[in-house]
Amino acid sequence: MIEFASNGKAGDPIHGVWSAATGMVETPFGGAVTKTTAAPIGGDCYRIKVPGMPPVETTTEEAALGQTWLDHALMSGTNHVLYGQALGALSWIYVAPDSTPWRAEIVSSSGWKLRLTRYGAVAAGVDVEMYEHSMTLPAEFGSRANMIDDIRDDGSAVALVNYEQWTASESVPWVRVLHCGVVVEVSGLASEALVSVTPVFDIDDYWGSYSTDDPVETFGYHHFARYVWDAVGPKYRYQYVGEVAEDYVPSGGDVVVQAPLSYQGAAGTSDMIRGLYFDITGAIQVVKFSVSMAIEGDASHDPMVDPANSDPLKWYGVAYDPVWTSVTTYTLTLGDVDLVVEVSDRREARYGSIAENDGYLRNYISVDGVLAASLIVNNQASVTCWYYPAISIMYYGWYWPYYGASARQAIYPVRYGNKCFGLVERRRAGGDQDRHIKVITDTALASAETISVARNSRHYSSRDPDTGNVVRDADPICFV
Amino acid sequence: MSSKDLTAALAALTEQAQPVRPTPQSRGGAQRVVSAAPMPGAPASGSGTAAGIASPLAEVAGREYYATGWRTTDGLFTFPAVKKIPFTDANGSPVVLNFLAPA
Numbered sequence: 001m002i003e004f005a006s007n008g009k010a011g012d013p014i015h016g017v018w019s020a021a022t023g024m025v026e027t028p029f030g031g032a033v034t035k036t037t038a039a040p041i042g043g044d045c046y047r048i049k050v051p052g053m054p055p056v057e058t059t060t061e062e063a064a065l066g067q068t069w070l071d072h073a074l075m076s077g078t079n080h081v082l083y084g085q086a087l088g089a090l091s092w093i094y095v096a097p098d099s100t101p102w103r104a105e106i107v108s109s110s111g112w113k114l115r116l117t118r119y120g121a122v123a124a125g126v127d128v129e130m131y132e133h134s135m136t137l138p139a140e141f142g143s144r145a146n147m148i149d150d151i152r153d154d155g156s157a158v159a160l161v162n163y164e165q166w167t168a169s170e171s172v173p174w175v176r177v178l179h180c181g182v183v184v185e186v187s188g189l190a191s192e193a194l195v196s197v198t199p200v201f202d203i204d205d206y207w208g209s210y211s212t213d214d215p216v217e218t219f220g221y222h223h224f225a226r227y228v229w230d231a232v233g234p235k236y237r238y239q240y241v242g243e244v245a246e247d248y249v250p251s252g253g254d255v256v257v258q259a260p261l262s263y264q265g266a267a268g269t270s271d272m273i274r275g276l277y278f279d280i281t282g283a284i285q286v287v288k289f290s291v292s293m294a295i296e297g298d299a300s301h302d303p304m305v306d307p308a309n310s311d312p313l314k315w316y317g318v319a320y321d322p323v324w325t326s327v328t329t330y331t332l333t334l335g336d337v338d339l340v341v342e343v344s345d346r347r348e349a350r351y352g353s354i355a356e357n358d359g360y361l362r363n364y365i366s367v368d369g370v371l372a373a374s375l376i377v378n379n380q381a382s383v384t385c386w387y388y389p390a391i392s393i394m395y396y397g398w399y400w401p402y403y404g405a406s407a408r409q410a411i412y413p414v415r416y417g418n419k420c421f422g423l424v425e426r427r428r429a430g431g432d433q434d435r436h437i438k439v440i441t442d443t444a445l446a447s448a449e450t451i452s453v454a455r456n457s458r459h460y461s462s463r464d465p466d467t468g469n470v471v472r473d474a475d476p477i478c479f480v
Numbered sequence: 481m482s483s484k485d486l487t488a489a490l491a492a493l494t495e496q497a498q499p500v501r502p503t504p505q506s507r508g509g510a511q512r513v514v515s516a517a518p519m520p521g522a523p524a525s526g527s528g529t530a531a532g533i534a535s536p537l538a539e540v541a542g543r544e545y546y547a548t549g550w551r552t553t554d555g556l557f558t559f560p561a562v563k564k565i566p567f568t569d570a571n572g573s574p575v576v577l578n579f580l581a582p583a
């Protein structure tokens with residue numbers, strides 16, 4: 001809605017943090033005001049800057065009304081809400097070289113087209129200018145769902161991904177399984193715009209790399225299912241390297257995919273693409289989620305597989321003291337910033353019983369490979385590590401290290417917004433418990449315009465497009 | 481002193497008691513001009529601006545707008561900003577209104 005001020009200003013002056021719970025906007029001056037707007041979905045937020053617009057001030061009287069007059073606009077949510085209207089998930093604002101704004105929209109009409117419609121030109125009785133330019137997208141974009149992961153500041157490029165939404169388990173917030181990602185670039189005047197499509201990744205790159213050690217030990221399985229598809233519905237297929245299997249999702253239960261023996265090992269690594277974003281220079285960056293596990297120590301006589309300490313041997317006084325430690329490292333890489341979580345388990349077995357488990361979780365942020373901060377969290381005290389301590393199961397994009405039937409843990413990446421990613425730890429022990437991996441310092445990430453936040457899974461967060469600072473503690477929240 | 485002398489003396493005193501009236505300063509009032517408008521009933525000269533404007537005015541084709549228009553502070557919305565509107569007055573003479581560009 002356009003508002004007009006008595007001093008000749010016009011525009012949308014209601015800005016701040018919008019809450020779905022209240023439908024109100026918390027303004028920078030304190031207090032909440034009502035804003036008539038379509039509900040933004042998620043925590044995406046974009047600044048739209050038309051060149052040449054002079055700075056604008058907010059008077060004391062206007063601030064008292066909850067107004068903030070800006071020389072730029074804010075577009076919010078994955079549905080791209082601008083001036084209270086949802087442009088749509090595949091629409092954005094392109095500012096042409098002559099500083100005219102255009103609504104850009106990717107449409108499928110006898111092939112893929114980029115439709116440019118003049119935005120904001122108010123003139124009664126005049127046809128709105130509209131142009132269409134053909135473009136070619138990979139075949140994957142013809143099925144499943146498409147969404148824009150990020151938009152370059154001037155609207156000259158968008159990161160477009162094709163994905164499927166997986167909601168098989170009652171305990172899983174929906175997870176994007178990405179199939180393909182491209183950058184769509186626009187240049188020139190609307191009437192003669194040039195559109196180019198540059199592939200960034202496809203399904204073969206979804207798991208960027210995969211490796212596993214030879215299965216010299218069978219006590220611990222490190223499962224790296226390489227790919228899951230047709231995952232929506234009761235039936236799913238999964239693939240290890242070179243092998244395809246098919247199974248049904250158990251009713252109301254989790255899916256446990258066990259790799260064939262030839263792909264089980266004590267250690268291995270895998271990574272996969274979780275999203276795309278433009279960095280502060282406008283270059284495309286890949287969000288990558290990596291998992292690696294290593295075993296140290298003598299694990300050759302694990303009681304689960306080789307019951308060396310079973311009662312008969314114990315009766316004869318034979319004892320083994322296998323002591324080993326597994327370390328599983330989860331890394332979310334956003335450009336030059338890594339969000340790292342290490343889950344470590346140390347196990348000693350004596351006479352058929354598990355002596356102790358001092359697993360812990362450690363997370364830290366590293367920028368340019370330099371450790372910025374670290375934190376030790378002792379959160380494993382209540383976890384009893386009986387069997388399969390080293391098992392890690394790919395679960396539609398996340399990993400469940402198993403600690404027995406009653407307690408297990410998952411680490412999975414989450415997308416809060418276009419420049420807002422993080423890792424979430426989910427523990428299942430008498431009910432799910434989520435703990436978002438809190439970054440140690442926001443400032444270390446601000447320079448890279450990469451922000452993670454700490455809220456539980458029902459919450460979203462966003463960033464202040466002016467300051468780059470993360471905004472927390474609302475339900476859910478989004479800058480409008 | 482004769483009566484004639486007395487009268488002359490009084491006259492002289494009277495002239496000295498009355499100061500010279502100062503010349504009024506100009507207050508910048510409107511200058512006197514001569515109207516070029518025709519008297520009612522006189523034939524229209526049709527000679528343009530010098531002839532003045534006769535109501536009513538009727539707009540004629542040729543309205544012009546500023547290319548940038550009047551914009552919202554963020555530059556996204558543009559409203560038409562009139563630059564020039566041509567009229568014809570009751571005498572058929574052209575009259576043009578020119579508007580300032582929006583700030």
